[in-house]
Amino acid sequence: MGLLKRASRALKSSLSSRFAITSAVSERCGRSPLCSNLLVRWQGYCSHPHPRSTNASIDLSQYPTELIRNFSIIAHVDHGKSTLADRLLELTGTIKRGHGQPQYLDKLQVERERGITVKAQTATMFHKHKIIGLDDTSTQEPQSFLLNLIDTPGHVDFSYEVSRSLAACQGALLVVDAAQGVQAQTVANFYLAFESNLAIIPVINKIDQPTADPDRVKAQLKSMFDLDPSSALLTSAKTGQGLEQVLPAVIERIPPPPGKSESPLRMLLLDSYFDEYKGVICHVAVVDGALRKGDKISSVATGQSYEILDVGIMHPELRPTGVLLTGQVGYVVTGMRTTKEARVGDTLFHHRTTVDPLPGFKPAKHMVFSGLYPADGSDFEALNNAIERLTCNDASVCVAKESSTALGLGFRCGFLGLLHMDVFHQRLEQEYGTHIISTVPTVPYIFEYSDGSKVTIQNPAALPSNTKQRVVACWEPTVLATIIIPSEYVGPVITLCSERRGEQLEYSFIDSQRAFMKYRLPLREIVVDFYNELKSITSGYASFDYEDADYQASDLVKLDILLNGQPVDAMAAIVHNLKAQRVGRELVEKLKKHIDRQMFEITIQAAIGSKIIARDTVSAMRKNVLAKCYGGDVSRKRKLLEKQKEGKKRMKRIGSVDIPQEAFHELLKVS
Numbered sequence: 001m002g003l004l005k006r007a008s009r010a011l012k013s014s015l016s017s018r019f020a021i022t023s024a025v026s027e028r029c030g031r032s033p034l035c036s037n038l039l040v041r042w043q044g045y046c047s048h049p050h051p052r053s054t055n056a057s058i059d060l061s062q063y064p065t066e067l068i069r070n071f072s073i074i075a076h077v078d079h080g081k082s083t084l085a086d087r088l089l090e091l092t093g094t095i096k097r098g099h100g101q102p103q104y105l106d107k108l109q110v111e112r113e114r115g116i117t118v119k120a121q122t123a124t125m126f127h128k129h130k131i132i133g134l135d136d137t138s139t140q141e142p143q144s145f146l147l148n149l150i151d152t153p154g155h156v157d158f159s160y161e162v163s164r165s166l167a168a169c170q171g172a173l174l175v176v177d178a179a180q181g182v183q184a185q186t187v188a189n190f191y192l193a194f195e196s197n198l199a200i201i202p203v204i205n206k207i208d209q210p211t212a213d214p215d216r217v218k219a220q221l222k223s224m225f226d227l228d229p230s231s232a233l234l235t236s237a238k239t240g241q242g243l244e245q246v247l248p249a250v251i252e253r254i255p256p257p258p259g260k261s262e263s264p265l266r267m268l269l270l271d272s273y274f275d276e277y278k279g280v281i282c283h284v285a286v287v288d289g290a291l292r293k294g295d296k297i298s299s300v301a302t303g304q305s306y307e308i309l310d311v312g313i314m315h316p317e318l319r320p321t322g323v324l325l326t327g328q329v330g331y332v333v334t335g336m337r338t339t340k341e342a343r344v345g346d347t348l349f350h351h352r353t354t355v356d357p358l359p360g361f362k363p364a365k366h367m368v369f370s371g372l373y374p375a376d377g378s379d380f381e382a383l384n385n386a387i388e389r390l391t392c393n394d395a396s397v398c399v400a401k402e403s404s405t406a407l408g409l410g411f412r413c414g415f416l417g418l419l420h421m422d423v424f425h426q427r428l429e430q431e432y433g434t435h436i437i438s439t440v441p442t443v444p445y446i447f448e449y450s451d452g453s454k455v456t457i458q459n460p461a462a463l464p465s466n467t468k469q470r471v472v473a474c475w476e477p478t479v480l481a482t483i484i485i486p487s488e489y490v491g492p493v494i495t496l497c498s499e500r501r502g503e504q505l506e507y508s509f510i511d512s513q514r515a516f517m518k519y520r521l522p523l524r525e526i527v528v529d530f531y532n533e534l535k536s537i538t539s540g541y542a543s544f545d546y547e548d549a550d551y552q553a554s555d556l557v558k559l560d561i562l563l564n565g566q567p568v569d570a571m572a573a574i575v576h577n578l579k580a581q582r583v584g585r586e587l588v589e590k591l592k593k594h595i596d597r598q599m600f601e602i603t604i605q606a607a608i609g610s611k612i613i614a615r616d617t618v619s620a621m622r623k624n625v626l627a628k629c630y631g632g633d634v635s636r637k638r639k640l641l642e643k644q645k646e647g648k649k650r651m652k653r654i655g656s657v658d659i660p661q662e663a664f665h666e667l668l669k670v671s
């Protein structure tokens with residue numbers, strides 16, 4: 001994951017090297033060069049809604065780059081980014097106070113249900129501010145600034161979104177919970193912003209909490225990132241305390257976008273999604289030049305040309321402006337038919353001009369792969385459509401068609417992590433009404449065969465079962481994990497990491513209460529349930545982040561699951577030899593629990609090659625759903641039978657055995 005490299009390139013190998021990051025950080029995080037160049041001092045002036053927040057049309061020509069600030073909010077998960085974004089939108093009158101929809105920018109149903117941000121969202125705000133010349137005599141009138149705010153996800157799986165958002169920004173608010181202090185993703189996000197050369201404004205949030213200790217957090221910011229403690233803003237996004245300092249600090253400390261208005265148009269494509277009515281909508285940042293409705297543009301990546309049918313800003317919903325000028329961030333609607341044409345990171349430019357492409361983004365690195373199949377085989381086309389549309393909106397998923405003897409036609413998808421995979425499944429079901437079966441997640445292993453060929457295996461079924469005969473060596477991907485925990489949990493965390501075949505690389509203390517550990521862990525060991533277990537053994541206090549590392553030689557075997565003697569390719573897994581027995585037993589147990597009794601006996605076996613390592617049986621008998629329905633109304637019985645019929649539709653028939661969707665889901669949790 002390129003994004004993860006950033007996280008801790010400076011983390012590199014030792015804490016001390018991080019602590020040694022020098023005054024370059026404080027220079028960047030202090031007053032921007034702009035301020036010294038202009039020799040101005042800014043003063044907070046007005047936090048009332050700007051008149052433009054009404055439905056009046058917006059004239060973007062009033063906002064040259066000097067009056068634009070593009071910034072992001074980054075933080076560890078749950079430290080209050082989305083709540084802070086809400087308050088800033090309210091403060092500027094972009095949304096109504098008490099709009100009744102907390103975390104306004106978390107628009108997806110899955111984000112609201114899970115209380116997490118999955119997709120980075122942009123909103124444009126206007127804020128009036130007064131400038132006072134350093135000589136204090138040249139008082140100017142307050143000026144209106146255009147502020148583009150990008151709310152980003154905090155969970156490690158979605159840091160790809162963060163890295164993309166930062167490409168459109170010149171500064172970032174680094175939000176840290178006043179009670180929890182610096183956590184693993186705070187570290188990762190800081191380095192991501194630092195390496196992107198952004199001005200960083202530390203914001204210590206949640207100061208209203210009884211356990212808040214802003215001084216301790218300031219000391220951590222100083223010792224870990226060399227951030228000037230006096231530059232930290234103290235806020236409570238909940239009570240509103242201290243919020244009036246945030247936008248003045250954004251205007252004061254973050255430089256305006258550096259683009260040239262007189263140069264030919266260059267736009268960075270940040271994101272895209274499919275809208276039922278408008279078609280493909282692209283989020284763009286205009287780096288140089290200007291874009292107008294009706295312009296013809298071309299794409300560097302595909303060479304295709306399009307006409308701009310609509311252009312505008314997110315304020316906070318789509319708001320047509322007819323134009324986007326240098327430094328502005330907004331949306332464009334072109335004639336693109338699918339979001340596949342909208343390559344995230346692409347450079348768009350005026351047709352028939354020549355420009356140097358913008359740097360773009362490193363492609364997302366897929367950590368986990370799993371097969372997705374329609375629960376009902378005849379729904380393949382519907383699933384195909386749903387996946388196509390959803391991947392338009394989530395470019396970080398890779399998809400290839402595959403087929404399984406057990407499940408029929410389906411897809412092999414690559415995800416950034418397990419939560420990402422989970423969220424993708426949930427969105428497929430919620431937003432597109434598809435019922436899916438997903439196979440056990442796997443990571444990309446490398447196998448070397450006796451003929452000297454090497455293959456990357458993303459699907460266990462692709463590995464012949466008699467591996468030992470043909471495979472001469474195998475390697476598995478590893479990660480460098482950063483774990484920050486209260487000192488009292490060090491023991492259990494060390495035990496967990498060694499159970500997961502981890503190698504400790506570093507162990508030190510951030511302050512008197514918290515320990516910092518760095519481990520090399522096999523990726524396979526963390527994708528399945530590691531984070532949940534870490535949270536549970538540390539009462540939720542652990543924070544965790546990882547970056548991808550090298551492959552390491554390993555002793556891997558293919559574990560087959562057999563139902564009535566038939567191997568089920570969709571249930572095969574590649575596991576470490578030492579764990580094969582336990583995993584085999586657990587898989588058999590889970591399947592037994594979830595397969596309903598049927599008219600015949602079902603044997604469930606786990607096998608390595610021809611050796612059976614676990615076995616159980618489900619005895620024969622049809623599940624009688626009417627058993628608990630004594631007498632009573634016939635319509636009630638009919639309803640229960642209908643429900644059973646509906647449930648059966650969602651079962652997968654493998655050989656002669658019906659397997660409910662939940663059985664496949666449960667298999668995902670075996671580590």
Ligand SMILES: Nc1nc2c(ncn2[C@@H]2O[C@H](COP(=O)(O)OP(=O)(O)OP(=O)(O)O)[C@@H](O)[C@H]2O)c(=O)[nH]1
Nearest residue numbers: 077078079080081082083116117154206236237238
């Ligand atoms: N006491 C207190 N709670 C806050 C404050 N700011 C946010 N919260 C609460 O903290 C929780 C997490 O807030 P979010 O804004 O969703 O956090 P986030 O960082 O956006 O979370 P992700 O998007 O999942 O990374 C919510 O329950 C908020 O109500 C604050 O200043 N004080």
